[in-house]
Amino acid sequence: MKKVIAGLALLSTVSLSAFGAENDVLRFGTDPTYPPYEYKLADGTLAGLDIAVGKAICERASVKCEWVETGFDGLIPGLNAKKFDAILSSMAPNAQRQKVMDFTQSLYQDDTRLISAKAAPLGSNAEALSGKNIGVLQGSVQAKYALEKWRTQGVNVVEYPDQENIYADLANGRLNATLVVATAGQAGFLAKPAGKDFAFSGEVVKDPVLASTSAIGLRKGDEATRQKIDSAVSQLKQDGTISALEKQYLGAL
Known part of the structure; x- marks a missing residue:
């Protein structure tokens, strides 16, 4: 899960047209009721591990992050309705979901x-x-x-x-x-x-339906978005950013 995506120079030419109405914006759908992954501070600001990782992904991909708040059971319908470009909300890439959507490489291990x-x-x-x-x-x-x-x-x-x-x-x-x-x-x-x-x-x-990892959900066939996000995630794993954020938000778990 930690292999670095090869050919970053080639990936830089991939179109960002899948990223919402503006090609410099990446819209993440999230349900901010699941701390420590996604939640709201007292002032309404989004926070959590997924939020921090999403911001880091956007920084590496040179795009602006936008967050669309949606109840968890509305995330997949919202994605397919193009209300946002990707789901970043502690979602497990189990076999049933993979039939109707694609996923990036895994982010974290979850039991x-x-x-x-x-x-x-x-x-x-x-x-x-x-x-x-x-x-x-x-x-x-x-x-x-x-x-x-x-x-x-x-x-x-x-x-x-x-x-x-x-x-x-x-x-x-x-x-x-x-x-x-x-x-x-x-x-x-x-x-x-x-x-x-x-x-x-x-x-x-333990059960096949309970995938032990979480990943970012994508619309079926959206290869441009997957490659762009996977490239950023690989860099964030390689340089220790994701590990540091896990330690910050999850502690020694």
């Missing part, structure tokens, strides 16, 4: 884990979760997995439009657990005061 109260640890399987209320982010691969594998076995899977509301309902007892990207759960909830009485529960959840 899926269950979070529950320390006082009430749970196994991360349908038998252990039967009758429990499990919150998932609508449109995520975690939601797809839970709906297909757990709901049919008596687990009450509750979909939410944003992850922050899941954490709130978990903290106040409306949910027994949430299924989430581990790094997001650690930095976005467990490391905060509201998450002090909670912890990862059970084993890492």
